[in-house]
Amino acid sequence: MIESFTKSYGRENNSKKFIILGIILSIIGCIGFISVISYYVALKVNLPIDMSAIKYVQGIENNHLSDFVKVVTHIGGTMCIVAMTLIIIISLYKNKLKNESLYFAINMLGIWIFNFVLKMYFRRERPS
Numbered sequence: 001m002i003e004s005f006t007k008s009y010g011r012e013n014n015s016k017k018f019i020i021l022g023i024i025l026s027i028i029g030c031i032g033f034i035s036v037i038s039y040y041v042a043l044k045v046n047l048p049i050d051m052s053a054i055k056y057v058q059g060i061e062n063n064h065l066s067d068f069v070k071v072v073t074h075i076g077g078t079m080c081i082v083a084m085t086l087i088i089i090i091s092l093y094k095n096k097l098k099n100e101s102l103y104f105a106i107n108m109l110g111i112w113i114f115n116f117v118l119k120m121y122f123r124r125e126r127p128s
Helices: 002-011 015-042 048-060 063-075 078-094 098-122
Strands: none
Touching (some): 015 098
16 A cells, blocks of 8 residues: 555656745745835835834833843844854765755855845835
């Protein structure tokens, strides 16, 4: 029974179709999301979610939370991200995972470029 399942699954493997469909839906979702954000940025108003988030954070603000946010901000800084990326790439490469290290490097570069392009496109000031 298991052998017949694996043989029939092998002949009717649709995983490539689902991967392509997932990529297409992701692109459509990103375009839609960016379009909605662009609309609000063009109006030069704060998004309703911005104001809700600001009010909530101001309501729970304390010294411990501020210290925690400063640490998280530092970890997400350029130097820390570059250092962690290099450590991961070198670790993958040394463990004979050359394709994975290359993929990780290209992925991180793509994320950086995408983030940079979004920031240049929106040029949105931080809410006060």
